[in-house]
Amino acid sequence: MPRKPGYDRNDLINRARDLFWRQGWAGTSLKDLEAELQMKPGSFYAAFGSKDALYGLALDQYASDGAARLHALAGEHGPVEALRRFPLEVLKNPSAPARACMLSRTLLELQAHEHPLADRASDHLRGMEEQFATLFTEAQSRGEIDPTLDPKKLARKYQSDLMGLRVTAERRDVDALALASEFAETVGRT
Amino acid sequence: MPRKPGYDRNDLINRARDLFWRQGWAGTSLKDLEAELQMKPGSFYAAFGSKDALYGLALDQYASDGAARLHALAGEHGPVEALRRFPLEVLKNPSAPARACMLSRTLLELQAHEHPLADRASDHLRGMEEQFATLFTEAQSRGEIDPTLDPKKLARKYQSDLMGLRVTAERRDVDALALASEFAETVGRT
DNA sequence: TATATACTTGAGTGATCGCTCAATAAACCC
DNA sequence: GGGTTTATTGAGCGATCACTCAAGTATATA
Numbered sequence: 001m002p003r004k005p006g007y008d009r010n011d012l013i014n015r016a017r018d019l020f021w022r023q024g025w026a027g028t029s030l031k032d033l034e035a036e037l038q039m040k041p042g043s044f045y046a047a048f049g050s051k052d053a054l055y056g057l058a059l060d061q062y063a064s065d066g067a068a069r070l071h072a073l074a075g076e077h078g079p080v081e082a083l084r085r086f087p088l089e090v091l092k093n094p095s096a097p098a099r100a101c102m103l104s105r106t107l108l109e110l111q112a113h114e115h116p117l118a119d120r121a122s123d124h125l126r127g128m129e130e131q132f133a134t135l136f137t138e139a140q141s142r143g144e145i146d147p148t149l150d151p152k153k154l155a156r157k158y159q160s161d162l163m164g165l166r167v168t169a170e171r172r173d174v175d176a177l178a179l180a181s182e183f184a185e186t187v188g189r190t
Numbered sequence: 191m192p193r194k195p196g197y198d199r200n201d202l203i204n205r206a207r208d209l210f211w212r213q214g215w216a217g218t219s220l221k222d223l224e225a226e227l228q229m230k231p232g233s234f235y236a237a238f239g240s241k242d243a244l245y246g247l248a249l250d251q252y253a254s255d256g257a258a259r260l261h262a263l264a265g266e267h268g269p270v271e272a273l274r275r276f277p278l279e280v281l282k283n284p285s286a287p288a289r290a291c292m293l294s295r296t297l298l299e300l301q302a303h304e305h306p307l308a309d310r311a312s313d314h315l316r317g318m319e320e321q322f323a324t325l326f327t328e329a330q331s332r333g334e335i336d337p338t339l340d341p342k343k344l345a346r347k348y349q350s351d352l353m354g355l356r357v358t359a360e361r362r363d364v365d366a367l368a369l370a371s372e373f374a375e376t377v378g379r380t
Numbered sequence: 381t382a383t384a385t386a387c388t389t390g391a392g393t394g395a396t397c398g399c400t401c402a403a404t405a406a407a408c409c410c
Numbered sequence: 411g412g413g414t415t416t417a418t419t420g421a422g423c424g425a426t427c428a429c430t431c432a433a434g435t436a437t438a439t440a
Binding site for chain 2 (some may be wrong): 427438
């Protein structure tokens with residue numbers, strides 16, 4: 001009886017993610033979304049309910065994409081090499097919406113207003129951190145890094161430095177790739 | 191002949207800086223500013239011209255404050271110890287508007303729309319970086335750190351890691367001080 | 381004290397914000 | 411093909427955005 005939508009929902013979410021990632025939450029208006037997704041307001045709200053709801057979906061998509069990419073890298077190159085290559089995946093991609101991390105952007109923009117999406121971003125950051133820790137643990141059991149170090153501390157430091165790198169890479173007067181390869185060298189040491 | 195303003199202009203800029211620092215550019219409305227500065231729209235626009243103009247002044251104030259604080263630390267404790275203590279100045283202060291750096295916030299929020307304030311933030315970041323480099327150079331001539339390292343690279347890495355630290359410190363599930371002292375230990379090494 | 385010169389007030393500007401909804405069109409089952 | 415169900419359309423909602431301006435008030439000089 002029903003009528004099928006004329007769009008691919010997952011594709012819409014990915015396009016919205018890129019737009020939000022690039023322009024931020026407040027910086028992306030419904031006009032922007034309507035233009036990017038080729039949807040009129042009625043369809044948009046029938047499909048997603050609200051701008052915030054779509055942002056949440058985009059955030060989840062962003063996080064699970066990152067987790068999948070890191071997992072794939074680890075399977076192909078092992079844990080340490082995966083952690084070294086991970087930053088380059090974004091920084092080397094010229095069509096990436098932004099260098100900075102969408103999760104940290106969201107946290108910075110919405111935390112002060114105690115917006116639920118800030119907590120959602122924070123949760124995803126913790127999830128990524130746990131994935132990093134798992135890789136460090138695996139690297140230790142393989143004998144690739146110092147086994148006396150605390151994987152959780154390594155993971156937190158790795159993530160923190162990575163976010164710094166990705167913010168710095170937003171600057172136009174900075175050679176992001178040079179900074180990234182310098183970052184890669186330090187992974188596993190200290 | 192004229193009439194003196196009933197406010198201290200510098201105090202207003204400082205209060206605006208704290209509000210912008212905490213809530214961001216889009217996150218701070220003129221209503222917010224009017225309430226915080228106790229000014230009606232007419233007075234506000236007579237005094238500052240526009241929201242962007244005041245944001246620019248606040249940004250400059252933020253940058254020069256930071257530079258002055260770092261300079262004072264260096265005079266008191268020497269370059270390396272200054273660089274070690276610098277992050278704690280913000281993170282230990284419970285009344286600070288935010289943990290994250292206002293310059294990086296501004297860059298992240300406004301860069302995609304090519305807003306002039308993003309460039310202004312970027313310029314200030316470069317200025318801070320140069321100050322860091324100067325301190326590293328001084329530390330080398332004092333023999334406090336490895337003289338073969340490039341002060342500019344050290345400065346960039348220091349600033350990048352510092353920004354990461356300060357973003358991470360925004361998370362409610364993270365012990366910012368533990369991360370900061372860990373960060374302090376690494377200054378001058380590597 | 382008179383006057384010129386600012387500062388202050390606050391109602392109100394057009395534009396844009398996220399969002400609604402009644403009307404219309406299209407696709408599925410029987 | 412008829413009937414049902416859902417997707418799509420787009421004008422337009424109230425609220426808020428940054429901002430303006432004419433009128434009123436206070437202060438310094440003459």
